[in-house]
Amino acid sequence: MKKIATKWWIIGFVVFIISLFGLQKFLQNGDPDVITSNGLHSHPQLAIYVKGEQQEIPANIGIGAVHQPTHTHTEDADQGIIHLEFGDIVRNSDIKLGKFFEVWGKDIRSFGSNMTMTVNGETNTEYENYMMRDGDKIELHYD
Template sequence: MKNAALIGGGIVVLLGLLYVLSLAGRGPQENLVSPNGLHWHPTMTIYVDGEKQPIPANIGLVGRHYPMHTHIEDVGDGVIHFEFGGKVYRDDLRLKHFFSVWNGMMVENAFGRLNRMLVNGEEITEYGEYVVNQNDAIELFYESSENAQ
């Protein structure tokens, strides 16, 4: 009788543990974008006081190769390379990560005050939290601190 109670209790504990583990694994799987890496080329254009700003080449390639980076040959077109290996989650693709690689800047105040952000022509208010997609065309409109009121 005592052995049956121990076995029954062990089964209940085991089932409870399996249930908790299944819940813990559910969150990351729902946020999984790719199990085998990705290679995307979204574009970004930055304006300060209405003037287009150049994006430097080799962001994320000096000293270390970051998954989000720029190249000499296409940075003039605003291309940002997203080259991730292994599992890629939604959080990995947030715009703030590119700005962090680019001298630790925050999207909201990298070039003054961010007034407007368009992605594929639609206004977005998530700014740094925005999850970049494969063919996104991102436009950021800043007002310099000299012109801010």
């Protein structure tokens, strides 16, 4: 009788553990806006040109009293490197180019009219809705 109780206890424990993993997967996949729940660290590059002249992207955007996951650093801001450093859940909206401009306190269209954008040398019309990826080379041109 004791062996049967132990057997059922072990089976119950295994079912419980499997259920926990299943629940975690369900919750993770339950929100289609969630890219990952394990964090993200990537570095797209942004260049902004107004009438052909490259504009400076300041250092320490998003760094201050509150350290934003989307930010720039002193050592590579002159190269236009955007740091996307998330510790846990990352949603689509977190990695959109528009989010960087929001953290910067600028409107993506504030540099001028007739905006065009390329990503890795290819024309792209997603503009502020573009979801940045590691190693992207993003150029915004304003006439």
